[in-house]
Amino acid sequence: MTCDLCGDDAGDRYLCERDTVILARHLDELPALDALLLMHLVPSGGGFYEPVSGRGAGPRAPVNEDVLNLLHTNRAATVVHARRVDVQRVRWPQHSAPPPSGLPADCRWLAMEVEWIAAEYPAAGEMAREVHALRRELLSLGVEERPARAGLCVAVTDDQGTVCGAVLERLPGRSLRCRWCGCRYVTEQDLALLEHYQPKESA
Numbered sequence: 001m002t003c004d005l006c007g008d009d010a011g012d013r014y015l016c017e018r019d020t021v022i023l024a025r026h027l028d029e030l031p032a033l034d035a036l037l038l039m040h041l042v043p044s045g046g047g048f049y050e051p052v053s054g055r056g057a058g059p060r061a062p063v064n065e066d067v068l069n070l071l072h073t074n075r076a077a078t079v080v081h082a083r084r085v086d087v088q089r090v091r092w093p094q095h096s097a098p099p100p101s102g103l104p105a106d107c108r109w110l111a112m113e114v115e116w117i118a119a120e121y122p123a124a125g126e127m128a129r130e131v132h133a134l135r136r137e138l139l140s141l142g143v144e145e146r147p148a149r150a151g152l153c154v155a156v157t158d159d160q161g162t163v164c165g166a167v168l169e170r171l172p173g174r175s176l177r178c179r180w181c182g183c184r185y186v187t188e189q190d191l192a193l194l195e196h197y198q199p200k201e202s203a
């Protein structure tokens with residue numbers, strides 16, 4: 001068969017290997033992108049929904065109407081959940097439909113089933129196009145995973161006490177992990193230690 005998405009040879013599957021990997025990655029990214037929508041409601045430098053003051057500002061609210069609309073309809077969560085219901089119905093017709101469980105849980109579930117979807121789910125191409133469209137929509141609103149600096153890695157990397165010292169970057173909605181040494185900062189205690197051992201800035 002040819003891949004439903006790109007038309008390349010897909011063996012006996014609906015999606016080629018490359019498009020299967022991309023679909024899994026986009027499912028993984030979607031919840032964090034969706035969560036970032038909320039931040040975009042806060043006008044920079046102001047509080048929530050502060051009226052625009054000054055001449056010529058007019059009645060326009062300082063929030064992005066498209067963002068409000070997406071949030072209001074909760075579209076990503078609705079679309080992805082409907083897809084999960086359908087995949088489960090095709091795969092396990094005897095099971096009852098899964099209850100609403102939120103976008104992150106639905107994306108995780110679908111990502112875990114992605115190999116089955118690519119091989120056995122007749123609407124795999126349609127699903128991939130749907131997920132890519134949601135992602136494009138979020139990105140087009142200026143929602144981006146911009147990493148924020150989170151200090152220097154304080155992990156000890158050898159038995160001489162050498163400290164890693166790499167710059168840590170945090171992606172919104174993800175846990176903090178050093179890209180150099182792989183050290184994770186997850187618990188409150190990890191983060192407190194990270195803070196404590198930051199080199200003091202010379203004032």
Ligand SMILES: [Zn+2]
Pocket residue numbers: 003004005006007008015016017018019
């Ligand atoms: Zn393909």
Ligand SMILES: [Zn+2]
Pocket residue numbers: 153154155164165166178179180181182183
């Ligand atoms: Zn490190």
